[in-house]
Amino acid sequence: MSESVVTASRPGTAAGPVGAAGPVLLTATGIRVRLGRREILHGVDLSVRSGEVVGLIGETGSGKTTFARAALGLVPTTDGSITVGREGTQVTGLHGSRLRAFRRTGTVQYVFQDPLRSLDPDLTVGRSVAQGLVLRGGLGAAQIETGVTEALHAVGLEPELTGRTPGQLSGGQRQRVAIARALAVSPQVLICDEPVSALDAAHRNHVLQLLNGLRRDRDLGLLLISHDLGSVAAVSDRVAVLYRGSIVEEGPTAQVLAQPEHPYTRMLLASAASLHAGDAGAAQRQALRREVLAST
Numbered sequence: 001m002s003e004s005v006v007t008a009s010r011p012g013t014a015a016g017p018v019g020a021a022g023p024v025l026l027t028a029t030g031i032r033v034r035l036g037r038r039e040i041l042h043g044v045d046l047s048v049r050s051g052e053v054v055g056l057i058g059e060t061g062s063g064k065t066t067f068a069r070a071a072l073g074l075v076p077t078t079d080g081s082i083t084v085g086r087e088g089t090q091v092t093g094l095h096g097s098r099l100r101a102f103r104r105t106g107t108v109q110y111v112f113q114d115p116l117r118s119l120d121p122d123l124t125v126g127r128s129v130a131q132g133l134v135l136r137g138g139l140g141a142a143q144i145e146t147g148v149t150e151a152l153h154a155v156g157l158e159p160e161l162t163g164r165t166p167g168q169l170s171g172g173q174r175q176r177v178a179i180a181r182a183l184a185v186s187p188q189v190l191i192c193d194e195p196v197s198a199l200d201a202a203h204r205n206h207v208l209q210l211l212n213g214l215r216r217d218r219d220l221g222l223l224l225i226s227h228d229l230g231s232v233a234a235v236s237d238r239v240a241v242l243y244r245g246s247i248v249e250e251g252p253t254a255q256v257l258a259q260p261e262h263p264y265t266r267m268l269l270a271s272a273a274s275l276h277a278g279d280a281g282a283a284q285r286q287a288l289r290r291e292v293l294a295s296t
C-alpha cells in the first residue's frame with residue numbers, strides 16, 4: 001500500500017470538466033488521526049485547488065469522514081498539518097476560542113449526507129440559511145436577508161420557500177438548503193460528504209450539476225466524499241482513493257477510471273460496474289458526466 005500526494009490538477013486535460021484551477025485552498029500533509037485505541041488515518045496527503053473538484057472515494061469505514069472532520073478541526077490530529085484558504089490558516093492545532101473564531105470565518109464549510117439530520121427541523125429555510133451569517137456577527141438584518149436570498153438563488157431555490165421547514169421540502173430541496181446554508185458565508189472550501197447518496201436519481205443529478213456549476217462560478221475548492229464512484233466520476237477533476245486510512249491511488253479522474261493501478265481501486269470499479277450491470281456502469285457514468293457538463 002503506498003501513500004501518495006494528490007498534486008495539482010492538470011486543467012484542460014481529459015481528466016474532467018475543469019476550467020483553470022487556481023491556488024491551492026486545502027493542503028493536508030501527513031495527516032494521522034487516532035480515535036480511541038485505533039489509528040484511523042495513517043499519513044494522508046491531499047490538496048484541493050480553487051475551481052477544482054477532488055473526489056475522495058473509499059468504502060465505508062475507510063476514514064473519509066474522519067478526514068473531513070480533521071479538515072474542520074473537529075478531530076485532533078496526532079501528526080501532519082492541514083492548511084486552508086487563501087490565507088493558509090493552519091487548522092491543525094487550533095483549539096478553543098481560536099478554533100471557534102476560525103469556524104466563524106466560514107472558510108471551510110461542510111455539507112452532510114442527510115440534510116434531514118443536519119438541518120434543524122424547527123427552523124425555517126430562511127433562518128437555517130441565515131445561521132452562519134448571524135454567527136459571524138456584524139451584519140444588520142437587511143444584509144442577512146440579502147445574503148439568504150443570494151444563497152437560495154445560487155442553489156436554484158425560490159425565495160418563497162424561506163418560510164418552510166425542512167419537513168415541508170423534498171429531499172433534493174433540503175439538500176439545496178444545506179448547500180445554500182454553507183454558501184451563505186462565502187466559503188473557500190466546500191466539503192460535501194456523500195451529498196447525493198440519500199437522493200433519488202433525478203435529484204442526485206440536479207445536485208451534482210449544481211455543485212459542478214458552483215465550483216466554477218465561485219472558485220470554490222470542492223472535496224466530494226463518496227463511496228459511489230459514479231457520482232464522483234461525474235464531476236471530479238481528480239480522485240483520491242482512500243483504503244483503510246491511506247491514500248492508495250490518486251490522479252485525473254479519467255485516468256484512474258480507465259487505468260486503475262491499485263487493486264483496491266479496481267475492486268471499487270468492479271463493484272460499481274456490477275451494481276450497474278457490467279459495461280452499462282461505465283456507459284451510465286459517461287452519460288451522467290455528459291449530462292452534468294452539458295447543463296452547467
Ligand SMILES: Nc1ncnc2c1ncn2[C@@H]1O[C@H](COP(=O)(O)OP(=O)(O)OP(=O)(O)O)[C@@H](O)[C@H]1O
Pocket residue numbers: 035036040058059060061062063064065066067227
Ligand atoms: N469517535 C470515534 N471513536 C472511535 N472510532 C471511530 C470514531 N468515529 C469513527 N470511528 C471509526 O473510524 C473509522 C473510519 O470512520 P469514518 O466515518 O471516517 O469512515 P467513512 O469512510 O467516512 O465511512 P462511511 O462511508 O460509512 O461514512 C471507522 O472504523 C469508524 O468506526
